[in-house]
Amino acid sequence: MAELSTHDPLAGIPIDRVPPSSHYGRPGTPGATARLVEGLALATLVARKGQAPALGRTLAATFGVPVADAPRLSGTAPSFxxxxxxxxxALAEDAALATRLREAAGSLAAVTEQSDGYIVLDLAGPKVEWLLAKGALIDLDTSVFREGDVATTVLAHIGVTLWRTGPESFRLLVLRSYLAAFCRFLVASGAEFGLRLDVRG
Structure with missing residues (x-):
């Protein structure tokens, strides 16, 4: 078997392990940072047949924010x-999120607790679009993918949902079982620019 290059930022890290929190690649100020977000509850809502408009109105009345039935981010606490x-x-710093959503939605939707199923990552920095472009199948340039826009897509063969949170920042949802593989993609793609990975839980 060929030896790994000494320049490989993943050298010596077992393929099934999450790379440790560290600075990878180019020294100095990182061009991108990736941080694991803890403490968020997640739940999916799926409107029953023909009930999406009524569900949207109910959620808006309950949580005080219009909920777009579109690939967009709505609200902050919770975010839809x-x-x-x-x-x-839906995401919120609220352990009772799924219960609150079930109470609000009633018979209009199926609500499923997802807090253990996904991890949430915040990516930011002047080179974050360049990093994501190495695995993305969609155009993430600010001219077409604006703040609040959402995409459910594939990055480096891994299913993700991501949305733009600022000019140089994104938030991503990744299935928890893919955390090691996705972080390896981030390290391999971000080392060129310098990547700060923070996955301490």
Whole structure:
């Protein structure tokens, strides 16, 4: 078997392990940072047939924010991320989130607790678009993918949902079982610019 290059930022890290929190690649100020976000509850809402408009009105009345039935971010506490027609994932620092959503939605939607199923990552920095472009199948330039826009897509063969949170920042949802593989993609793609990875839980 060929030896790994000494320049390989993943050298010596088992393929099934999450790379440790560290600075990878180019020294100095990192061009991108990736941080694991802890303490968020997640739940999916899927409107029952024909009930998406009524569900949107109910959520807006309950949580005080219009909820777009579109690939857009709505609200902050909780945040509703449009993942498809009549389908959202909600995030909040609220352990009772799924219960609150079930109470609000009633018979209008199916609500499923997802806090253990996904991890949330914040990516930021002047080179973050360049990093993501190495694995993305969509155009993430600010001219077409604006703040609050959401996409459910594939990055480096891994399914993700991501949305732009600022001119140089994104938030991503990744299935927890893919955390090691996705972080390896981030390290391999971000080392060119310098990547600060923070996955301490």
């Amino acid at each position: 991320i449009g993942m498809g027609p009549g389908r959202w994932i």
